[in-house]
Each structure stands twice: as C-alpha cells, then as structure tokens.
Amino acid sequence: MTISIPPAPADFDRYWAATLDELAALPIAAELTPIPMRSTDFATLYELRLTSIGPYRIFSYYSVPKGDGPFPVLYHAPGYGSVVHIAAYEERQRYVTVALRHRGQRLSDQPFAAAYPGLLTTGITDPSTYVYRGIVADCCRVIDFLLQRPEVDADRIAVVGDDLALFTAALRPQVDALYFAPTLFYAASQLAPQTGSYPLEEFNDYVRSYPEQAGEVWRTLSYFEPTHFAPKVAADTVLVTGNERDALSPAVLAPLIQAFARPPELYTTAHSGYRDGVHQASWLAQRYGFGEPLLPPHWQ
Amino acid sequence: MSAMDRARPGDPATYGTRVVKPADFDAFWEEVLAQAARIPLNPIMKPVPLRSTPEVEVFEVYYDSLDGVRVAGWYCLPRERTEPLPAMVYYPGYISEPTLPKAQARQGYATFGAAPRGKLRSNRQYNPGYPGLLTHNIIDRHTYAYRGFYVDAWRVIDFLLSRPEVDPARIGVQGGSQGGALTLLTAAMRPEVRAAAAQAPYLAGMIDAIELTHSYPYEEINEYLRLHPEHRPAVEETLAYFDCINFVDRIRCPIIVNIGLNDNVCPPETGFAVFEAIGSPDKKLYTYPGHGHDANRYEHDAIVAEFFRHHLMGA
Numbered sequence: 118m119t120i121s122i123p124p125a126p127a128d129f130d131r132y133w134a135a136t137l138d139e140l141a142a143l144p145i146a147a148e149l150t151p152i153p154m155r156s157t158d159f160a161t162l163y164e165l166r167l168t169s170i171g172p173y174r175i176f177s178y179y180s181v182p183k184g185d186g187p188f189p190v191l192y193h194a195p196g197y198g199s200v201v202h203i204a205a206y207e208e209r210q211r212y213v214t215v216a217l218r219h220r221g222q223r224l225s226d227q228p229f230a231a232a233y234p235g236l237l238t239t240g241i242t243d244p245s246t247y248v249y250r251g252i253v254a255d256c257c258r259v260i261d262f263l264l265q266r267p268e269v270d271a272d273r274i275a276v277v278g279d280d281l282a283l284f285t286a287a288l289r290p291q292v293d294a295l296y297f298a299p300t301l302f303y304a305a306s307q308l309a310p311q312t313g314s315y316p317l318e319e320f321n322d323y324v325r326s327y328p329e330q331a332g333e334v335w336r337t338l339s340y341f342e343p344t345h346f347a348p349k350v351a352a353d354t355v356l357v358t359g360n361e362r363d364a365l366s367p368a369v370l371a372p373l374i375q376a377f378a379r380p381p382e383l384y385t386t387a388h389s390g391y392r393d394g395v396h397q398a399s400w401l402a403q404r405y406g407f408g409e410p411l412l413p414p415h416w417q
Numbered sequence: 418m419s420a421m422d423r424a425r426p427g428d429p430a431t432y433g434t435r436v437v438k439p440a441d442f443d444a445f446w447e448e449v450l451a452q453a454a455r456i457p458l459n460p461i462m463k464p465v466p467l468r469s470t471p472e473v474e475v476f477e478v479y480y481d482s483l484d485g486v487r488v489a490g491w492y493c494l495p496r497e498r499t500e501p502l503p504a505m506v507y508y509p510g511y512i513s514e515p516t517l518p519k520a521q522a523r524q525g526y527a528t529f530g531a532a533p534r535g536k537l538r539s540n541r542q543y544n545p546g547y548p549g550l551l552t553h554n555i556i557d558r559h560t561y562a563y564r565g566f567y568v569d570a571w572r573v574i575d576f577l578l579s580r581p582e583v584d585p586a587r588i589g590v591q592g593g594s595q596g597g598a599l600t601l602l603t604a605a606m607r608p609e610v611r612a613a614a615a616q617a618p619y620l621a622g623m624i625d626a627i628e629l630t631h632s633y634p635y636e637e638i639n640e641y642l643r644l645h646p647e648h649r650p651a652v653e654e655t656l657a658y659f660d661c662i663n664f665v666d667r668i669r670c671p672i673i674v675n676i677g678l679n680d681n682v683c684p685p686e687t688g689f690a691v692f693e694a695i696g697s698p699d700k701k702l703y704t705y706p707g708h709g710h711d712a713n714r715y716e717h718d719a720i721v722a723e724f725f726r727h728h729l730m731g732a
Contacts, residue, residue, distance in 0.1 A: 200547040234517060325470065388715035388716075415679050
C-alpha cells in the first residue's frame, strides 16, 4: 500500500516544547539504590527512580560497569508491555545500561497501572491528556539524568527500541546513536485498519466503539507520528524495516525514511532474534570502538 | 569457571541433561492436584464490548485456582459458529502480556488467552514481579512460584470443559518460551488435550540452562545462587519437581516442537532434551539454524496453523 503522511499539526513543535518545559520545571530527584543480588563482578545494578511530568515517579534498572569510566551508554527505551527487563549480561560488561519502565509499567505502576490492552488509547481524545505525552517525557527524563552522571560518556549515548527510542533521540539531541524499529505510531490511521492484531487493534477497538471520536483520536496521534520527529534526529541512525512481504516494508516506510535530515542506515529484519541481535550489537560495538561485540555463547 | 566460560559442546542435540526425576515426583503432584480439586472453579464470563467485533465476541474470564487465587483470562468466540467448537489455548511467555486471541477466533476456534497468577489482572493476590517469579520461594517446592502457576494453566482446560459451546474432544494448546513450557505441561497433565505445539520451551533442563546461558530469565537463578550459594542443593531439588523434562513422558497427544539453534534464552540443548523425553509416539521436532529465541516463528506459524487444522478441524 502507498502511505501518505499529512503535514504535522501547526503547533507540533509548541506541543513538545511545552512538554519539555514542564519536565524542566521539575527536579530530576534521582534516587539510586544498589541491588546486590543482580550485581556481578563486572557491573553494579541499581534501582533508579526519577521524577517526570505529572509529577510522576518512574523506575529504571541502571547498570554501571566496574572500573574506570566514563562509559558509553546503552539505553533501552521501553517497549509495549508491562515488563522491561534488565539489560543483557553481555551489554552490562561494556556499557552503562538503562532499562526504563515508563509510567504504568511494572514498578512504575503506582498510582497508575497500565492496562494491556488499553494503554495505547488511554486519554487518546486529547493531545494534552494522552498518556504517551507523559511516557515520552519519562523517556527524555532518563537522558537528563544521564547527562549529570560522572560515569557516563555524554558523547556516546545510544538509544535502542521502537518509536519511543526515535522520539527520545529527536527531543534530546545529546543522543548520538539511535537503533530503532517503528512499531506503534507510524501512519496509524492507515495501518491499524489493515490488522486485527494487538496492539494496533486497540486503535480499531476504540474507533469502532466511539466512532464519533475518531477525528480526535487521529488528531492526537498526529502529534506522535514518527515522520514528524525524524527531521529532528541528529544521531547516527539505524532504522529496522520489515521485508517486502511485511506490513512495515521499506516501501511502506518510505515517507519516514525520507523524512530524516541525515539518511538512516536501513536494516531489514531477518525475523531472527539471533541475526537481528548480532546486527544491533555489532553496529554499536563498532560505533563505540570496541571492534567485535560481546555476544552470548549461542550467538557466537 | 562455569561451564559457560568453557567451549560449548559442538552438538546441542547430544548434550543431554542433568535433570533427574525425584522418587516422589508423582506423589507430590498428586497431592497438589488433590488440593486444587477441592477448590471449585467458580468461573465467570464478562462480555467486553470494547474489544468485540462483528465477527468475534470477547469475554473477560475469571476462575479460582490453588491457594484461592483468582485467575484471569481472555475468551473469544466467533459470532458465526457451528457448535461444538474446537478450542485453542494460548499460554503466555515469561514477561509477555497474556494474548487476547481475537484474530485467531476468526478462524473458527473458541480461543483462550491464559493469564496465570502474577500476570496482569491475575496479580492482585500474588505478584512476585519480573524479575522475581522464577526464584520466588525457590528453596521450597511446596510454596515455589510455579506450583500455583502450573495449576492455573491446567485449570484453563477445566474452564473450557465447562463451556457448552466447546467440543471437549478438540482442545489444542500452544505457546512460546514459558508458553511453550505450559503447553508441554498441560499436554502432559491433561489428557483432554488433543494436540499441542510448543515453541522454544522454557522451564526445561533448568539446571543445565543456568550453565549454558547468562540471559534472562534463567539468569535470575544464577543471581540467586551468587547471593545464596548455600541454597544450591535446595534450589536443584525444587527445580526437579518443576522441570518439563520430568513431565513430558506423560504426553500422548500429537505434538510439534520448534527450537532455534542459536537460542540464547532457552538453549537448544534443553530443547533437544525435553523433546527426547516426550512420550507421545506422534511427535516432531523442527530445528531452525540461524534463529534464536524466536525459533523462526515468522515461518513456523504456518506449520502450527496447519497442524491444528488437521488435528482439530479435520482438515
């Protein structure tokens, strides 16, 4: 299918500037608590709690290699689900790693616990109330924290994940490497009706149940269209696409790919956790001067 | 130096397993099932109009399980149906959200997305978290997390058997990773299961896996043992009662299993070992080189769909 992305809302930049201003007005209030059980001889793991807009207290797993820093950062932006796991054992040997659990996800679920399905349409009829406004702020708050930390090499901050990784790199130019796969928000009004599977089915459920609010839903999502974030990304970028048979084929993603100011490197998923994982690990390792990546035994 | 730091054996198919079935394994589970049998199912079904479509009705289900824990699930029925329906259970992965199998119901199945204790909507009374579940009470088999969790999964079958629209002779089970484990376990413990498809099964060869990988969730056990080395004998003893390898000799239904030969989460060595132990004469293993924990689901899903069409739809 051919995708056509309407122009960004006139107040798109104002909307996000206001969100970041709201974030800046709040203290980061970082609280680090070591977790001996999940620390190793090469890295210390911490519970990290920060304040985001709302105000809302968010949780992350934060791992710091032992030895002399500063270290490059591998920041796992949260995916769509209630659990975000601690970064991989191999990653924790070389990188400061962050695994954020945004508002609503487990350990960031008081007072708000996200429903799955349900989160994707929470507050969706108004851009000011849509839950993802806060979630994007949560993602940005982690960057604010990292920039304060002596163990962090602020020139080597990589973000990996899906749409939230892109949004974070666009709104926080300190991110210098982005590896992401569009998943939730790209051309949502055109792609969601093509599937009956969750999570995109959440949009369909909502519009089917409240047809009179469809206009508001798609308007809100226009503030979260990845194509409008892409021009703001300064980071070196890998964009993961599907193959020609997939819903998110290179052809379908063309408007997003073309929207980047600096052309992203394209990687076609092999639909293999092994091949895709090796590609991501290799790209990051080469980029940060490690040469070969550290890989799990079954990936060697 | 752990086994992981040494060179891995060349052929995962011949790696074997250190798992041994305890002498009182059957007695232990008979007692657990006896306790569960004393708890009425008390199922309720609530329509969910928001998630329903012109083709599929969606219901939120709750039922009682071991320890009085109220357990949730999603139940989907095709609106246009010729009853009795074949039924399909989808078991969730370790950190996955329970499936809402609406799209699958359009294929003519009564579908159930299981949410054992600790999953969202089943975590009000029991919530060890992730990470956490795998090592919760791991030194005591009588209170170990998976004792109730397994029973929750098995009682999905009781719910389906209570439904007039379900053909009790055509129940299938499937899932990946932890869902693959629950598929094996349910096929083993519930003879009503007619066909099963397990992908990249977890909770199999656990004491082998912790020496083969540092990936989560198994790394949770390594973390626990680093902190509590004195508990290793108790941990190994508990895990023996919960390892899929000690259950699957009971499986009699047709079953297919798929594994990735580059799986760093559920090592292929353990996939081969659990498949070898399956008792069904009608079993087939699909091995996918170049694939990890995905176990080539992208292509294998079509094989699974055809397998169930054959065994549950008579196609």
